[in-house]
Amino acid sequence: MRQFPLEMHTLAPGRVVEWRVRSTAAQATGPGGAAGRRASFNQDKHFTVAEESRGADDPVASWLAVTFEVQGPLDEQALAQALLALVRRHEVLRCEFRRLAGELACEPLAADELALDAVPVGDFRTTELLRAFLAERFRRSIDTLSWPLFTMGAVLREDSATVYLAFDHIVCDGMSMPIVVNEVLTAYEALCRGEHSALPATAPSYLDFAEEQRRRYLSIDAGDERLGYWKSFIARNGEFFPRFPLDLGVEPDRMYPIVNEASPLLDAGEAEVFDKSCLAVDGKPFMGVLAAVALSLREAGGPGVYRGFMPVSERGRDGWSDSVGWFVNTMPIEFDASPGRDFAQVMAGIRAGFGELLRHIDVPFVRAWELLAPQEFAARSWPYPVNFFSYIDMRKCRGAERHEDWRPASHVWSARANGACSWYQRDADGLHMNSIYVDTPAARRTMGDFQEALRETVRDIARSGGFRRPIALTAPRRPLDAPVRV
Structure with missing residues (x-):
């Protein structure tokens, strides 16, 4: 597994389907009332930058994504169940962030009130069109100030599928990506065999980590x-x-x-x-x-x-x-x-x-x-x-x-x-x-x-076994070009 630009991915064309998460509560308006959880220091700074840049009409945009392959015809229902289990298992993925009295609150939605809707997107006949769609989709759908803070989908073909998930940094880091791959595919393969996933329904929560971190370091000077x-x-x-x-x-x-x-x-x-x-x-x-x-x-x-x-x-x-x-x-x-x-x-x-x-x-x-x-x-x-x-x-x-x-x-x-x-x-x-x-x-x-x-x-x-010689530059230094126009 390695990290490289999405534009370098040799994605085969196919039919795209997405699964969009929603609340099944009677009033799906997000968490309300006084929040019992607070964001981590990383999350608070990240959210603040998004708020300030949006207010200045200078939005800061970024995302982290992971892609992986499924061999054979995709069982869409099994994948949907595996994706929903991922969201329910990790409390941070269920959080909507809100500014309350200066602090960033992140009270999560209840796991059992979440559901996924399958949304057909369309057929993409070339790799170039597919990559362009995904890049634009990730850019437009990942918004630090709006829940959900991720998007999930798959590119379906007769004999294989490419699954993709993209996230805002506020809910994950680079080491989260292999965790996501392992959990989704382990659960998917078990469901395809008619078995239940061996993973517990919930994982230790990042919100607990954040709470402990704030308790220890919020008051220092x-x-x-x-x-x-x-x-x-x-x-x-x-x-x-x-x-x-x-x-x-x-x-x-x-x-x-x-x-x-x-x-x-x-x-x-x-x-x-x-x-x-x-x-x-x-x-x-x-x-x-x-x-x-x-x-x-x-x-x-x-x-x-x-x-x-x-x-x-x-x-x-x-x-x-x-x-x-x-x-x-x-x-x-x-x-x-x-x-x-x-x-x-x-x-x-x-x-x-x-x-x-x-x-x-x-x-x-x-x-x-x-x-x-x-x-x-x-x-x-x-x-x-x-x-x-x-x-x-x-x-x-x-x-x-x-x-x-x-x-x-x-x-x-x-x-x-x-x-x-x-x-x-x-x-x-x-x-x-x-x-x-x-x-x-x-x-x-x-x-x-x-x-x-x-x-x-x-x-x-x-x-x-060591430094053998000084490294020579590949080409002699030239005077700097004129400033780039942006």
């Missing part, structure tokens, strides 16, 4: 000793956000259309050797990828000390491993990757830096941002291009042993950006990269050079 890790990072970095160290050709306070692209870095055999090279120096594969990123940035003109943001899953604690939600804390990490340090030394620095990060993971990113950088927190986006690294080993996800049959893929999209974000996925087929960055001439050159340098670096590590 900037002087709280638990912010010491962040303050130490800021003191060395000079500011709250670690800047992306290469030129993207962006102007201050301006958002740009995006480039969304993906490519392989290592095939299955190369990735296996790469993993062993990392283990040989007492490191993990994600640390090896991060070391390669740091070296590639440095050789392209970045600093010797790597500083960046890294999303870290919070599912591993307290039984949240099978829950859908936004279980991500974004944390700063830094380590020495200066010239002269070999692979083992850089990996040792990453290991120490990551260990320090984990000791302070409880403090929510959004709360640290609000308290330590209040001026930037008031804005609707990060203030400038930020150095960002994300890695997921899809082989460790629930249901990974069936991915060859199910062929799942995840997709992310954003309308605009002011920097660059890269995600790395390891699966049975190798190591892959998906990047979203600003569509400027400088950014296209910079990211092209960086990606090629990174590809050569990870291959060097796989071939020789």
Whole structure:
């Protein structure tokens, strides 16, 4: 399973059907009265940005989606039951968010009052028409301020089907996607055999996680000793956000259309050797990828000390491993990757830096941002291009042993950006990269050079067990083009 743009998906044409969720209550007006639940810090910030951008007639649009395959003629009734079970099982998918007295409430609808309606959409005769429809459908149907916060459907053919689900980030994260695939297909296959799903009716709720997080951190102030890790990072970095160290050709306070692209870095055999090279120096594969990123940035003109943001899953604690939600804390990490340090030394620095990060993971990113950088927190986006690294080993996800049959893929999209974000996925087929960055001439050159340098670096590590040589850019630097017109 890997992440790549929806526009790269080789979807076969077919007949599209969607299943739309509704309440069966006598008055289906959404939750009413005083809300007993409150949104998480991530959700509150996300919703606030959507509110403010809508009020300024400058909507911020994005979505996360997953697609997967069903072999043979689709049993539409069985799939509908499996999709409904998913929505009922995960409380966060049943939430309608409302602003109450300044706080964001998320009282969920009752699971037993939800139903699905099958809605025929139409026949799509070409892959191009189908992809265009899905991209437009996701863009128009995913609205942070309106429930439901997801859309579900399938592309039906005589001998197969492609199922799709797209979500607003407020109800899920990247690690939710393989959970969705596993639950829907496990339940679907059981129903097709005439059996009931073995999954419990409800999963541990993200709303409980959010409640505990708010209880512990809503009342802290900037002087709280638990912010010491962040303050130490800021003191060395000079500011709250670690800047992306290469030129993207962006102007201050301006958002740009995006480039969304993906490519392989290592095939299955190369990735296996790469993993062993990392283990040989007492490191993990994600640390090896991060070391390669740091070296590639440095050789392209970045600093010797790597500083960046890294999303870290919070599912591993307290039984949240099978829950859908936004279980991500974004944390700063830094380590020495200066010239002269070999692979083992850089990996040792990453290991120490990551260990320090984990000791302070409880403090929510959004709360640290609000308290330590209040001026930037008031804005609707990060203030400038930020150095960002994300890695997921899809082989460790629930249901990974069936991915060859199910062929799942995840997709992310954003309308605009002011920097660059890269995600790395390891699966049975190798190591892959998906990047979203600003569509400027400088950014296209910079990211092209960086990606090629990174590809050569990870291959060097796989071939020789370390950094073999400095990385040369694929082409000499040229003067920046004129500013792009948007």
